């Protein structure tokens with residue numbers, strides 16, 4: 001079953017067009033990678049799906065509903081959990097308060113989350129601003145999971161983190177996949193992303209230029225679309 005279907009998406013910042021026709025989809029229990037060099041439109045595409053930017057063309061369907069143009073809080077309530085670039089949490093709330101504030105009915109509870117990120121349990125009474133970057137990222141993922149989303153979107157979840165913490169985040173992503181969580185991941189570390197992805201989409205200058213399985217993204221294509 002297709003959860004999210006994006007087709008022909010066009011979005012602008014003021015008069016400046018950033019997306020010229022973006023297509024991708026995420027099926028139930030699928031992990032999908034959205035890739036591309038810096039500035040190619042990945043964050044804009046995610047913001048357009050979530051209604052943070054109002055798309056001016058194309059279609060966005062989530063669980064069979066047209067959501068393009070819907071207000072972002074309503075889209076989130078339909079079941080999309082975002083872990084935004086820059087891991088925004090409430091700095092003056094504790095870890096536990098951050099998580100409880102996000103909670104909605106479903107299989108994800110504090111207890112279950114603590115088994116995914118034991119480090120968060122150890123720091124449950126600490127203020128979010130006093131956490132390390134990696135712990136803040138775990139908290140941001142935890143907050144999104146506590147909303148019990150049908151689709152989890154991770155935008156650069158491992159960027160700027162120490163290698164050992166990145167490994168913890170990837171391990172959590174692999175565990176979520178094993179649990180059947182549907183995930184859309186934006187990340188630049190191909191060595192970690194490709195083995196966990198079921199399908200990949202590559203954006204270039206605001207257009208989808210590749211879609212396929214990770215093994216179809218040959219070294220030549222990686223070089224053409226993702227190389228620096």
Ligand SMILES: Nc1ncnc2c1ncn2[C@@H]1O[C@H](COP(=O)(O)OP(=O)(O)OP(=O)(O)O)[C@@H](O)[C@H]1O
Pocket residue numbers: 013016018036037038039040041042043044045
């Ligand atoms: N707030 C903004 N105002 C105007 N233009 C913007 C804004 N944000 C992004 N853009 C432009 O839109 C295009 C797509 O940017 P976007 O941030 O979506 O790319 P990205 O693939 O997510 O890049 P990165 O990997 O660097 O996050 C770029 O040309 C960028 O300069």
